[in-house]
Amino acid sequence: MPTSSRSAWRRRTPRTLLALAGAGWVLYLVLTLLAHSHGPALDTWLGSGVELLAVTALWLRARVDDGEARAWREFAVGWTCYTATEIAVDVLQNVVGDVPLTALEAGYVVGYLFWLRGIGALLWPHRVQRRSYVLEIATVLVLLAAVIARFVAPPLAHLTGTPLLNVGWWLYLPFGDLIVAACAGVVAAGRGRDHRWWALTAGLTVFAAGDVGYSVVLVCSGGTAVTFGLGFDVAWVGGLVAVAATSWLAPNPRRSTARDGRWLYVLPVVCVPVAAVVLFLVALGRPDPFSASLAFVALVGGVGLLVGGQRELLTLTAFRQAALVDDLTxxxxxxxxxxxxxxxxxxxxPFALALVDLDRFKTVNDSLGHGAGDDLLRQVVARLRATFPADALVARLGGDELAVLLPGPEEGLDTVRAAHPAISGSYxxxxxxxxxxxxxxxAVHPRQxxxxxxxxxVxxxxLLSAKEGGDRVAGHDAGALGGVRGELLLVEQLRVCLGLDTEADADDHLRAGNLLLHFQPQVRTDDGTVEGAEALVRWQHPDHGLMPxxxxxxxxxxxxxxxxxxxxxxxxxxxxxxxxxxxGRGVRVAVNLSATNLANPALPARVSALLHRHHAPVDVLALEITETVAMEGSAGSLAVLREFSEMGLSLSIDDFGTGYSSLGYFRQREFDEVxxxxxxVTGIGTDPRAEAVIVSTIELAHRLGARVVAEGVEDEETLRELTRLGCDLVQGYLHSRPVPAAAFERWCDQRSPSAADDLAEHRVEELLRRNLPAVDRH
Structure with a gap:
């Protein structure tokens, strides 16, 4: 059989069995109500048939490979024992007639044992000592027998003239049922909305109701009443069908199975005193060896549970300790x-939480081996424990990321700053x-x-701010943006602005605001014409205003x-x-790219598609890459730059001088602009070193065929110095702040050709005055 067909068969079979069992039980109920009384044949054939269907469904559930398979296997074994006993008793009643109490009915008690084990396995699927279930359940059942044999059965037997053993047995079955149903009910009450436990409790309660009615009728009649047709078998079968259906209900993923160690002592604390009381009363009253023996066995079982519970609690404590401690450090x-x-x-x-991330840890691992990295982590943890207060909790989150939980939020950041030199040092x-x-x-609780x-x-x-900024210790200042939840709201609003939230409505767009581009002109120093503009993004937000x-x-x-x-x-x-x-403006627009952008191999195709969509030639677009990104780029980012260059796009190195430049790099890469x-720029005229860097950069760029643009030009003196040194273009507040496209166009229109010519003439005269020797003008 193909795998898919086998899987479909496995899914359909339990549903089919449960549907047949449910339909059979309804038919059984209807026939019982219509017949009012009937012989054992209906119970034997129809009732037993429905029970076999339900038990088969339980066994199929026990074969499902999940965390509850063992629990439902216990239920399946228990109901198999019960069903086998029930069928055997019904067959004997059909053959012999009135069946006396026999050892065959011990199968019912075995059923209780496995039902209680199944409840325990569902409740605590990862319990350490599984054999404790047997001792606990056996102790409860023996103690129940001792109480019934000593206090309940004798008066009823004397009242009805019925043998004591019969009365005890008739009472034992309903009490056992009620204990099983009560255990499930207590769990259901503690689980709240977990519908499976309520369904299980309902099924066991229906089953117990049948036994209670059966026992009441027998006790009251002295065992002479005819019980066929009174509906007890219908209740028993209905309870079994309900339990089988419960086994196939989907579990509630929200429920928690966590328990502390106190539940280990519940049964022994109850059983030991009750067994002792029974023994004490037997000793004071008439001799009763049977009740005394049962009470003694229950007492021994209770003491055994106390000893076993202590051992299991120690084991659980050790396991919990191991689950909460990092093995390495x-x-x-x-x-x-x-x-x-x-x-x-x-x-x-109130408290503070500090996350610690080690620099160069990967280098230590790669160069000295993982053993050296492990040793370093142990040393850092030891230093953290020695540096921070004794009530601080030091934790390792994984890799080289550590954490410290500090009491007291106000001094938390100061404490970390004071301890940082000890953490960041020599090892x-x-x-x-x-x-x-x-x-x-x-991060600080509850302020942040x-x-x-x-x-x-937070x-x-x-931690990200500390890595990116110059200060190696940082607290997240989320006040301006409303904390973490405010940040997440901003992210969602930004997604709306970018068109990523396809379900956003008009109100969402209104609350999100909109993104804008502002343009700052790049002006030639030789003739004052506007050659380009840098595009700078802004976010016009309804609450935060224009955000840079x-x-x-x-x-x-x-x-x-x-x-x-x-x-x-x-x-x-x-x-x-x-x-x-x-x-006809002829203005080239420059757009900044980040390292993240250059890591995207699909970016060149995206740019090409946008050029085609807007019917724009490649010379209207320039791409700016910071010097650090250009120098430290991976093979993938260099391939992206190479594609841009092959497309004919102008490439510019932004923020030149802030990274670690390499002359060999400029010889191997083609950049059009620096x-x-x-x-x-701000140091020109006052800082000889800054001027020397500018002069050498301009000379190098010109020899390599690249233009030079100076950023941050804010006054005429700086402009004159840059012009004297041979800078090609300038950008800064001297000419214009970044402005919207319409304002940029108006600014360009105001720079009429005559104004540009006058400016160019002024610049030429200034160059002649500063570079040519003085002559006699007369």
Whole structure:
């Protein structure tokens, strides 16, 4: 049989069996109500047939490979024992007639044993000592027999003139049923909305109702009443069908099976005193060896449960300790940290959480081996424990990421800052002295977050800020954006602005605001004409106003929106650039690319498609890459740059001078433009070193055939110096702030040709004055 057919058969078979069992039980109920009384044949054939269908469904459930298979196997064994006993008794009644009490009916008691084991296995699927179930259940059943034999059965037997053994047996069955149903009911009440436990309780209760009625009739009649046709068998069969149907219900994923160790002592604490009381009363009253023996066995079982419970509790404690401790360092692990954070949050206790990430850890692993890395982690954990207060919890979250939970939020950040030099220092690893730095992000409860998940997220954001900023210890300042939940709201609104939320309505767009492009002109120094413009994204937000990119680019990077944002900027920039090209303005638009963008191999095709959509030539677009990204680019990002160059796009190195430049790199890569960082431009005229860097950069760029653009030009003196040194273009507030496209067009229109000519003449005279020797003008 093919695998798919076999799987379909396995899915259909239980449903078919349960449907047949349900239909058979309904028929059984109807016939019983219509017949009012009947012989044993109906119970034997129809009732037993339905029971066999239900038991088969239970066995199929026990074969399902999941965490509950063992529990339903216990139920299947128990109901098999019960059904086999029931069929045997019915057959004897058909053959012999009135059947006396025989050892055959012990199968009912065996059923109780496995039903209770099944409930325990469902409740505690990962219990350590599974054999304890047998001792617990046997103790309960023996103690129940002792109580019935001593206090309940004798008066009833004397009253009805019925043999004591018969009365005891008739009472034992319903009491056993009620104990099983009560166990399931207690669990159901504690589980709340877990519908399976209520269904199981209902099935066991229906079954117990049949036994209770059966026993009442027999006890009251002294065992002479005819019980066929009174509906007891219908209740028994209905309870079994309900249990079988429950086994195939889907579990509630929200339920928790966690239990502490106190439940191990519930049964022995109850059984030992009751057994002792029974023994004491037997000793005071008439001799009763049978009840005394049962009570003594129950007492021994209770004491055994106390001893076993203590051993199991120690085992559970050891397992829990192992589950909460990092094997490598001996520090707490992630689970222990989350539990500690959650407990403090629920108790409304103020505290700080610091996440620690080691620098160069991968280098230590790769160069000195994983053993050296493990040794380093152990040393760092030891140093954290020695540095922070004794009540601080040090945990390892995984890899080289560590955490410290500190009491007291106000001094938390200060405590971490004071401890940072001790953490970030020298360590002896593998016989070598190495220096390892550390970045630390600190979050505070409840000021920055009110839940455990939010606090961990804030600490992650703070750690990211510490890595990206110059300060190696940082706290996440989320006040301006409304905390973590406010940040997540901003991210959702940004998705709306980028068109990523297809279900957003008009109100969502109104609350999100919109993205804008502002343009800052790049002006030639020789003739004052506008040659280009840098496109800079802005977010016009209804609550936060006009937000510059520095306030939300971090969100974009953290939440994986950089590709979408860059696509939007390129699309809008090319729309504007193509319109300017059609109007004859001849202004090239520059767009910034990040390292994330260059890691996307599909970006060149995206740019080509946008150029085609807007009918724009390649010379209207320039792409700016920061010097650090260009120098540290991977093979994939260099391939992307190579594709851009082959497309004929102009490439520019932005923020030149802030990274670690390599002359060999410029010899191997083709860049059309170099943008001087504003930190050098502002020092011109006052800082000889800055001027020397500018002069050498301009000379190098010109020899390599590249233009030079100076950023941050804000006054005429700086402009004159850059012009004297040979800079090609300037960009800064001297000419214009970044403005919307319409304002940029008006600004260009105001720079009439005559004005540009006058400016060019002024610049030429200034060059002649500063570079030619003085002559006699008369």
């Amino acid at each position: 001996g520090a707490a692990n992630r689970r222990a940290l989350v539990e500690a954070v959650t407990a403090r949050v629920e108790a409304a206790e 002896t690893v593998g016989g070598r002295r190495i220096h390892v730095g550390a970045s630390v992000g600190v 977050a009110e839940t455990a998940a939010d606090l961990l997220h 600490a992650d954001l703070a 990119p520095l306030t939300f680019l971090g969100l974009v990077e953290r939440h994986g929106l950089m590709h979408a944002l860059t696509g939007w900027v390129l699309d809008e920039a090319l729309r504007v650039a193509s319109a300017w090209h059609r109007d 943008k001087l960082d504003r930190s050098f």
